[in-house]
Amino acid sequence: MTHVxxxxxxxxxxxxxxxxxxxxxxxxxxxxxxxxxxxxTSNYNYEEPKPVEEExxxxxxxxxxWTIEYYQKYFDVQSSEVVERIISSVLPQKVSRNxxxxxxKGKPDLYGPIWISVTLIFTIAVxxxxxxxxxxxxxxxxxxxxxxxxxxxxxxxxxxxxxxPLALWAALKWTSTADSQDxxxxxxxxxxxxxxxxxxYGYSLSIYIPVAVLWTIQxxxxxxxxxxxxxxxxxxxxxxxxxxxxxxxxxxxxxxASILAFHFLLATGFMLYFFHVPDTATxxxxxxxxxxxxxx
Amino acid sequence: xxxxxSKYDMFPAGDVGVVEGEMNIPSRGVPSGDxxxxxxxxxxxxxxxxxxxRAVGNKFYHVLxxxxxxxxxxxxxxxxxxxxxTFMATVLQGAEEADNTNDGGPEFAEVFVLVWIxxxxxxxxxxxxxGNISFFQSVCVLGYCLFPIALSxxxxxxxxxxxxxxxxxxxxxxITMVGFAWATFAATKFLGDSQPxxxxxxAVFPICLFYFILSWLVVSHSNV
Numbered sequence: 001m002t003h004v005x006x007x008x009x010x011x012x013x014x015x016x017x018x019x020x021x022x023x024x025x026x027x028x029x030x031x032x033x034x035x036x037x038x039x040x041t042s043n044y045n046y047e048e049p050k051p052v053e054e055e056x057x058x059x060x061x062x063x064x065x066w067t068i069e070y071y072q073k074y075f076d077v078q079s080s081e082v083v084e085r086i087i088s089s090v091l092p093q094k095v096s097r098n099x100x101x102x103x104x105k106g107k108p109d110l111y112g113p114i115w116i117s118v119t120l121i122f123t124i125a126v127x128x129x130x131x132x133x134x135x136x137x138x139x140x141x142x143x144x145x146x147x148x149x150x151x152x153x154x155x156x157x158x159x160x161x162x163x164x165p166l167a168l169w170a171a172l173k174w175t176s177t178a179d180s181q182d183x184x185x186x187x188x189x190x191x192x193x194x195x196x197x198x199x200x201y202g203y204s205l206s207i208y209i210p211v212a213v214l215w216t217i218q219x220x221x222x223x224x225x226x227x228x229x230x231x232x233x234x235x236x237x238x239x240x241x242x243x244x245x246x247x248x249x250x251x252x253x254x255x256x257a258s259i260l261a262f263h264f265l266l267a268t269g270f271m272l273y274f275f276h277v278p279d280t281a282t283x284x285x286x287x288x289x290x291x292x293x294x295x296x
Numbered sequence: 297x298x299x300x301x302s303k304y305d306m307f308p309a310g311d312v313g314v315v316e317g318e319m320n321i322p323s324r325g326v327p328s329g330d331x332x333x334x335x336x337x338x339x340x341x342x343x344x345x346x347x348x349x350r351a352v353g354n355k356f357y358h359v360l361x362x363x364x365x366x367x368x369x370x371x372x373x374x375x376x377x378x379x380x381x382t383f384m385a386t387v388l389q390g391a392e393e394a395d396n397t398n399d400g401g402p403e404f405a406e407v408f409v410l411v412w413i414x415x416x417x418x419x420x421x422x423x424x425x426x427g428n429i430s431f432f433q434s435v436c437v438l439g440y441c442l443f444p445i446a447l448s449x450x451x452x453x454x455x456x457x458x459x460x461x462x463x464x465x466x467x468x469x470x471i472t473m474v475g476f477a478w479a480t481f482a483a484t485k486f487l488g489d490s491q492p493x494x495x496x497x498x499a500v501f502p503i504c505l506f507y508f509i510l511s512w513l514v515v516s517h518s519n520v
Contacts, residue, residue, distance in 0.1 A: 068423055068424060071424055072424055072426065074424075075421075075424040075425050075426070077495075077498070078494040078495060078498075079494060079495060079496070079497040079498050080494070082498060111421075111424075111425070111498060114421075115421075115501065115502060115505075118502075118505065119505060122505070122508075122509055122512075126512055129516065144401075144518075145401070145516045147401055147402040147406065147513075147516075
């Protein structure tokens with residue numbers, strides 16, 4: 001931390017996302033001198049921009065909860081941004097270091113989490129049926145597809161995407177220690193909002209879509225390998241993005257462990273329930289033998 | 297009380313001519329409006345019925361050969377989607393069996409809910425992304441574009457009457473994929489322009505997913 005004039009510190013600085021939405025982001029770690037410039041100029045100009053910005057933002061924030069316009073601000077993304085966010089959930093080195101703070105926290109979107117979850121539900125249902133068929137292909141029992149895998153997959157995924165971020169948000173909010181050195185709460189150090197956590201978790205599920213297709217390959221060790229790889233990559237990236245916020249919490253290590261544990265649990269649960277090939281060779285039951293006999 | 301200007305006193309009081317004439321609302325050629333109201337009560341029921349049926353059939357034709365967009369969008373109706381949805385839900389039901397672990401297929405209500413709620417969610421998505429299309433127009437288009445998928449269901453059902461082998465399975469798969477591609481192409485042609493640039497792919501993907509799910513139901517349906 002560079003030495004800051006206490007006189008400047010006492011001036012009101014507005015770092016809230018609404019007012020910063022259209023302006024350039026202030027990178028906290030980088031240039032602290034930036035703050036000197038903005039502090040000194042905004043001292044004099046503070047009254048003037050404020051009414052103008054209020055007029056700009058009040059139409060957006062005054063919408064009723066029940067109108068569409070209230071939710072449109074969560075769908076304010078371009079196709080390229082969605083693709084970029086998906087890539088950032090798997091390969092964090094391809095995007096800038098402060099991607100979460102700059103882009104996602106300030107502008108979380110609901111498009112990604114919703115449609116990635118729905119795609120994943122149906123991908124698992126379709127692939128689960130295919131893998132079920134492949135498991136019974138060498139038996140003479142007549143196979144019919146099970147539509148209800150959709151509802152089981154839907155319950156699992158929706159529970160995960162809704163409840164785990166909620167629990168994490170509550171944990172971060174109530175166990176974060178106040179940082180005694182920094183009296184100014186900058187955007188990067190405030191605890192992430194519920195929607196941005198939901199957004200992050202939704203995008204982190206995107207790796208399971210190709211993996212769900214690959215899980216239909218009926219080789220047991222390969223399926224376990226995919227579980228480990230997918231959960232590890234996606235969990236590691238999740239932790240990577242959340243690290244600044246997690247560090248402020250008292251239960252830093254417990255939170256990291258539980259985030260990873262839930263991720264592994266989800267992947268393992270999917271694999272075992274929908275795709276797993278039983279290890280023991282099934283002894284043909286009497287019923288199977290009689291069906292085989294009647295077909296011959 | 298207002299005082300009248302003298303220049304308005306062109307017709308001295310008491311000397312006004314008889315004011316009479318026909319009061320007609322000019323008909324716009326569209327069969328709605330006061331001029332048609334009295335006529336449709338007198339026509340035979342068959343004619344009323346056939347007019348609606350002809351409108352629905354016209355829209356089916358425009359879905360198969362998507363050339364101009366106004367007939368589906370301007371005069372939307374939900375009869376076509378209802379017919380298609382009911383037909384598909386009836387055929388796609390899984391049969392009940394006493395000793396099975398898998399039911400076979402979805403119930404009637406499940407397909408019904410999937411089609412209508414699915415169309416509603418896709419429409420809501422395109423409205424949230426900022427598209428300027430009304431809710432029912434979009435549901436109408438999505439419902440009518442089920443027509444190729446319903447056709448592929450009919451063809452697959454006919455194929456299922458023969459004894460099955462791998463070749464017939466791949467035939468059914470191909471026909472279903474053609475139906476899926478056709479439906480998606482028709483729907484994007486109708487709905488694509490209503491989205492702002494840069495968000496078109498975001499609006500088209502849920503439409504694709506919706507028809508993919510329904511095509512999966514069609515290809516999985518078998519009586520084997």
